[in-house]
Amino acid sequence: MISPPPAPAWNRKHLLGLEDLSREEIVGILDTAESFSEVSRRSRKKVPALQGRVVFNLFFENSTRTRTSFSLSAKRLSADVQDFSASVSSLTKGETFIDTAKNIEAMGADVLVIRHPTPGAPHLLSNHVGASIINAGDGAHEHPTQGLLDLLTIRRAKGTIEGLTVGLIGDIGHSRVARSNIWGLLKLGAKVILCGPPTLVPRGFERLGCEVAHHLDEVLPRCDVVNALRIQIERQQRGLFPSLGEYSHFYGLTQDRLNKARPDLLVLAPGPINRGVELTPEVADGPRSAILDQVTNGLAVRMAVLYLVSGKGDAPST
Ligand code: NCD
Secondary structure, three states: OOOOOOOOOOOOOOEOOOOOOOHHHHHHHHHHHHHHHHHHOOOOOOOOOOOOOEEEEEEOOOOOHHHHHHHHHHHHOOOEEEEEEHHHOHHHHOOOHHHHHHHHHHOOOOEEEEEEOOOOHHHHHHOOOOOEEEEEEEOOOEOHHHHHHHHHHHHHHHOOOOOOEEEEEOOOOOOHHHHHHHHHHHHOOOEEEEEOOHHHOOHHHHHHOOEEEOOHHHHHHHOOEEEEOOOOHHHOOOOOOOOHHHHHHHHOEOHHHHHOOOOOOEEEOOOOOOEOOOEOHHHHOOOOEOHHHHHHHHHHHHHHHHHHHOOOOOOOOO
């Protein structure tokens, strides 16, 4: 039995980003995820909540964690799940992105989970198809379920998000994870410090209420949580810092740096991690790292989101 979440009823059809959501809606998703995380701890990890519903994963960009996590979450809710890979589809024969989605919808898809290199692609699709759309990452814009699983991981470890100081380290400019983190953390009352080389941290973020900083050694002792973002080499048009070695010298999370931080500092990283660049193996595998908890919490968050966009906002009565 899953107890009903104390969340207000959810009445959105899509999850496109955290920018659009209210504090209450975000808390509602996190509370619903808490009730679903119990399912993941059972030996029989399945509930009939979305039996008969069809979920399609449309991934136009590479992904390991996110695609697998959405598939597994949908299966845990007893939905039928179909993966769609752009590289082996009729897109290579000239079919448009919207036509592809309409054809998939014609097969009875209720929810389309979409990852696309173009910012706004899921929003565009939401105007052309009747199915629910979940944004699984659109270019450097948003990655709302990653933001939500980061919030859940922080809330579980610290008991609250309000009043915490959270440092987002590294390639803020090219990171959709950073944008979703920023919206979610600010709405839930955290102080957000963005720290990285000036070429990777746009000052415009100050207008949203974030602090912008460039010296990790000065910032780290003030943080309750740090999120080490991957250097998004594939999105950088030109060299924005001299070398990965120099980047890790100034911004890499090392044990030496952690020794000067708060003893209860929580270390997050969205993955894939580059050991020795954003953080050393010692830190990634160390006691302050919550990297694998993030992956586990991702399942509960995605179950909650699939459940809520499917119009099941009142209470999981399974
Ligand atoms: C992130 C992504 O794809 O945006 N990874 C993920 O979803 N687990 C972060 C990244 O690629 O650096």
